Amino acid sequence: MAERYDIIVIGTGPGGYVCAIKAAQLGLKTAVVEKNSTLGGTCLNIGCIPSKALLHASEMFAEAEHALPTLGVDVGKPKLNLEKMMAHKDATVKSNVDGVAFLMKKNKIDVFTGTGKVLGEGHVAIIDDKGDTVEVQTTNIVIATGSDVADIPGVDLTIDEKVVVSSTGALELSSVPKHLVVVGGGVIGLELGSVWARLGSKVTVVEYLDTILGPMDGDVSKQFQRMLTKQGLTFKLGAKVTGVEATGKGVAKGAKVTYEPVKGGDAATIDADVVLVATGRKPFTNGLGLEKAGVVLDEHGRVKIDEHFHTSIPGVYAIGDVVAGPMLAHKAEDEGVAVAEIIAGQAGHVNYGVIPGVVYTQPEIASVGKTEEELKAEGVAYKVGKFPFSANGRARAMLQPNGFAKVLADKTTDKVLGVHIVGFGAGEMIHEAAVLMEFGGSAEDLGRTCHAHPTMSEAVKEAALGAFLKPIHL
Numbered sequence: 124m125a126e127r128y129d130i131i132v133i134g135t136g137p138g139g140y141v142c143a144i145k146a147a148q149l150g151l152k153t154a155v156v157e158k159n160s161t162l163g164g165t166c167l168n169i170g171c172i173p174s175k176a177l178l179h180a181s182e183m184f185a186e187a188e189h190a191l192p193t194l195g196v197d198v199g200k201p202k203l204n205l206e207k208m209m210a211h212k213d214a215t216v217k218s219n220v221d222g223v224a225f226l227m228k229k230n231k232i233d234v235f236t237g238t239g240k241v242l243g244e245g246h247v248a249i250i251d252d253k254g255d256t257v258e259v260q261t262t263n264i265v266i267a268t269g270s271d272v273a274d275i276p277g278v279d280l281t282i283d284e285k286v287v288v289s290s291t292g293a294l295e296l297s298s299v300p301k302h303l304v305v306v307g308g309g310v311i312g313l314e315l316g317s318v319w320a321r322l323g324s325k326v327t328v329v330e331y332l333d334t335i336l337g338p339m340d341g342d343v344s345k346q347f348q349r350m351l352t353k354q355g356l357t358f359k360l361g362a363k364v365t366g367v368e369a370t371g372k373g374v375a376k377g378a379k380v381t382y383e384p385v386k387g388g389d390a391a392t393i394d395a396d397v398v399l400v401a402t403g404r405k406p407f408t409n410g411l412g413l414e415k416a417g418v419v420l421d422e423h424g425r426v427k428i429d430e431h432f433h434t435s436i437p438g439v440y441a442i443g444d445v446v447a448g449p450m451l452a453h454k455a456e457d458e459g460v461a462v463a464e465i466i467a468g469q470a471g472h473v474n475y476g477v478i479p480g481v482v483y484t485q486p487e488i489a490s491v492g493k494t495e496e497e498l499k500a501e502g503v504a505y506k507v508g509k510f511p512f513s514a515n516g517r518a519r520a521m522l523q524p525n526g527f528a529k530v531l532a533d534k535t536t537d538k539v540l541g542v543h544i545v546g547f548g549a550g551e552m553i554h555e556a557a558v559l560m561e562f563g564g565s566a567e568d569l570g571r572t573c574h575a576h577p578t579m580s581e582a583v584k585e586a587a588l589g590a591f592l593k594p595i596h597l
């Protein structure tokens with residue numbers, strides 16, 4: 124039997140590995156358990172990091188053709204070397220997962236490779252791929268096993284990761300599909316749909332709701348849909364996919380997608396070379412033995428926790444995609460830090476009201492706090508300040524005039540309640556709003572904060588000025 128740990132973290136995605144590092148930094152004897160051969164989980168191996176590598180590379184490809192000539196840089200028509208692009212993605216993944224392995228070593232965290240199983244309070248089994256089991260004693264267990272691809276409800280689906288793919292297969296296609304049909308107009312569908320559209324695919328997005336990016340601010344999703352339409356994506360909204368069926372053989376392999384209007388009407392079909400299923404993700408608890416151990420799940424299969432991340436059995440905690448809340452790497456990271464602090468006897472806390480969300484398309488979408496729709500539904504009286512990037516000097520200089528910054532502030536107190544940005548670099552700019560909101564700042568605070576000129580961020584300042592009084596440059 125191995126030695127006793129203070130904390131064992133099962134799963135090494137951003138939630139798990141960050142939790143382990145924080146725990147080790149706080150002086151706890153820490154181990155992680157990971158079933159994959161590399162650390163980092165979905166985010167680093169088959170999610171955020173590889174998709175950002177392809178998003179960036181495909182943006183450069185599109186820019187070389189569409190933006191560089193206008194800037195006086197004539198490079199001729201760019202030629203796609205998909206193999207090299209994929210090699211860049213793979214190298215990016217490798218350097219990131221190696222980085223996590225290095226951080227484990229640096230912080231003296233033991234790494235067990237195998238599937239972790241909760242045997243009960245203070246007891247974890249690790250089963251390797253040969254079926255050999257090691258049992259380890261620990262005072263605390265943190266479940267950070269993340270999520271997996273969700274099916275399409277009511278559809279008999281076989282994801283072969285070649286023709287019918289999840290995000291994993293969509294990051295590994297060996298050629299550019301002529302027609303990519305994306306089921307689900309959420310974050311994954313639009314990020315990966317836009318990658319392949321830039322590389323030459325015809326892309327059709329079939330979405331159940333009447334808008335793309337469901338929970339985003341209405342203004343944002345409307346403008347974003349117009350932008351993506353300009354980039355060549357086609358949308359079928361209010362359309363429920365009821366069937367995905369493989370067709371053809373050999374090189375003629377493809378799939379047929381059947382959908383019907385949500386409001387009622389005749390079904391229609393679309394032929395695709397590749398279908399990307401992006402209808403959400405579900406918590407991953409396979410093999411953990413939670414039922415037997417007595418860990419209670421909720422009605423969505425997520426591990427039930429209290430406000431201190433404690434599950435139904437003492438000394439067992441859970442964080443990240445496997446519990447309720449937005450399935451975002453940074454939410455999991457913050458929960459990882461908080462639970463490590465709680466276990467170490469400190470006051471760990473996550474402010475769920477200030478978790479930024481970013482869609483890494485071109486342009487990016489970034490958001491923090493409440494949307495207009497949420498404020499209306501809650502009956503909150505609010506003010507809106509909006510500033511277009513077309514009126515921002517830096518944006519014009521960089522040929523990035525599309526989009527806007529929008530600040531929502533309480534009508535009486537001027538406290539900023541939400542900030543939404545559509546535009547180049549939105550994912551970086553959103554953080555000044557997040558910091559402001561953490562400190563309960565007002566639109567006036569933001570509008571009176573000196574911003575360097577010329578920067579895209581001045582549009583955020585101007586939107587804040589618009590919410591509390593008037594923008595200068597409009």
Ligand code: NAI
Nearest residue numbers: 307308309310311312330331363364401402403404450481
């Ligand atoms: P999602 O929940 O964002 O979007 C799924 C979409 O599929 C919804 O709009 C839904 O209405 C639609 N849908 C469901 N069933 C359908 C049907 N039968 N026919 C047509 N449409 C249907 O899920 P997605 O994009 O798969 O992402 C999964 C999770 O991963 C999300 O929680 C997301 O936040 C997270 N993620 C975040 C990223 C980021 O922050 N940049 C990047 C990638 C994923």
